[in-house]
Amino acid sequence: MEPTTAMTFAEVFNNIFLDGKVLAVLAAAIAAILPGMGSAKAVGSVGEALDGLMSEDPDKFGKGFLLQALPATQGIYGLIVAFMVFGQISAVSSGIEGLYLFGACLPIAFCGYYSAIRQGRVAAAGIATIAKQPSASGKTVITAAMVELYALLSLLISFLLVNQNPFVH
């Protein structure tokens, strides 16, 4: 005797995955989570280095703060993509559409995470440079910002993929 009220496994699977909305939510989540984690780790470690520097010379805060702010952008890039996916969730009606959005979020998710951490390391080294050579602070910003390019490129591709979603247009 088959119960008539309970859903079959196939129906449950269908509801969760083939509908696509859950995958779209996962896409937005991964786009916000991974770059956010990377930025949090990087901003945190640069902040620790900056606090160490300020224990010697509190006046260097202004110079170091810029370096601390640099790896924060990846989290924001992730947020932008997550937000764009968020705007499309209600229009998603099949598993393949959800999967498309999930794939579109992967570049910023992974590249954002990794580039934030690597950028944080350069920025923390920059803080050490400022401690010895305050006049080089501008150059330390440039070296840290070089890493940013790859986050930008992955943002670009995630953005284009979500923005030019063939299932929506």
Add this chain to the structure above:
Amino acid sequence: MSIAKMKKLEVWTLEQYSAGLTSELIKLRCVAVDTVLLTEGKTYRYDVSAEKRRFEKERDEVAQAIEAVKPFFTGKSPLIKKKQHADITLYDGSNEAALAPSGGGAGDTAGERGEELGRELASLRAELSSVSAWRELSVPLGGVKTSKTVSVIGTVPSSVSDKLIEEKIAGLPIAFSQVSSSSSARFMLFMVYGDAPDTVVRRLSPSGFVKAEFPGVEETAAEYRKKLSAKISETESELKSVTDVLKDNAVLISDFEMLWDLRETYVAEAEVREKLACTSECVLLKGWIPEKKAADAEKILSSKKCAFEFSDPSEDDDVPVLLENNRFARNFEWVIGMYSLPKYGSFDPTFIMSVCYSILFSMMFSDVGYGLLMVLGGFLLPKVLGLEEKTARAFRMFGFCGIFCMVSGVLFGGYFGDLPLAIIRFANPGAELPATLALLVDPVIDPMTFMIVGLAVGFCHLIAGQVIKFILVLKTSVFDAICDYAFYWIIYAGIIMLILVPGNAGLYTAGAGAFLVILTAGRKEKNILMKPVKGLLGLYGLVNFGSDVISYARILALALSGTVLAQVFNILATFSNAPAFVCIGTPIILIVGHILNLALSALSAFVHTSRLQYVEFFGKFYEDGGRPYIPAIPSGKYTTIEK
């Protein structure tokens, strides 16, 4: 748009006039003094280290005095402090006292004594409060000792009962009683028979006993409290008199500040004297002066007892570099300085770079609203804050970039993102709105077209760099210039025609260019077999150029991130039409969000535009390695002679 022409200055004078000479040169504000090389055994340096240390010590005393009297300054202190108009060089040893009769010493000593008294007072008060709990104790605080007994005082947690204590010291000849108690602790007195007071501590410390020690106090707690209170009031009154001195001196704070500048100027003079070469009677100074200022210097120097000579720099001289640009371009000089100044005698690209910089910056950050904020901030803040010229220039650079951003905002449709559309959509959800406000192309709606526009601008930027190099090479060899640059341009022209013009005209043009490159790129190779190989390798330049052009794709990425982030804040701000949200949430989200976006996007645009200048543009022609021109000048931390 050029590097200032420099004259080498050499001044000889007699030893007794040298001090006067250095102070005169500092007043001139335009001589960058070099360290004169010594000839072994014939010339030597002034030993100014003791003198310099003295000046530094006196300067630091004034600095301490300023810090000490600052809290007591009751006069008007404006939110933004402007510098005093004063020429510090008009003062010297003879009228220095006119600035501040005490020379800052009174403020300095009073400040030090004040700090000392403050510390003393704090420790006395702490002691007083720790004694308070023992005021019922009738034996001396420092302990009492008879031939057979000794007293021990200390605290136990209030949870420790008399019974527990009795258990712990069972079998020992110890009597105890409670002196007083608080909510958390009991203050206990123990009389120990024999001479082993440590027993109490050993037995009871596991239960939380802490011995209270007042070494050397022979009075009882009540007497000791009286003594402490008297000492406190004595210290307080002394502190008050010290504070009065500080208050009296506080009105002199601006004089102290001028005195600081004066003494810092003495230090600067000592630093100049360190660089001179002396014989037993004669002193030589070498330095650099911009050609335009040479006449002024000549006038001053001719009135002094010295011999001097201006000469043109020779080939081997490491001439310091001073950039001279118009009112627009000079605000961008610091961007070049951050990379490296151009070599003396080479081409100064500041003007061309500043135009390219503004254009690229504005494409990465194309928004009328943010542009307007940057114009206001960039031009007004330096005036309002009374910033130094050096810092003001950085602000003004962003101001000029803001103007360009406003223009590009109209072209690419940025008004705080899509704020006008968001507001209309919010007020009237049914309104039919245009997809974009852009006149030319919107990076969000049509990213591909925008990227092509960006790459095209990048292409022009790179070609501009090559044209500069072409002109520079043209001066030495016309043939080299044509082979190394013009032939490549034929290829680029062919590729562009291939995209834009139907038919094979582009292919033939590019082919002709490539043929000419293959033919000539190996011309400097001596080995005849290597010539065609080098020729083919010459085509590799195309790949380099191509990857440079692709680098400008970042323009799209930055334009997108700035615009979309602004749109995200606009959506958040118009999320709900509940009255409370509209009144409070909307303005807060808009203001905070757009300020955040302005800061982030301006920083990104600044960094990435700089990179495009340093790597892609400068890589084509720039000769770096210039030494900055830093003239010896009087200190201007608190004073300025600029009107």
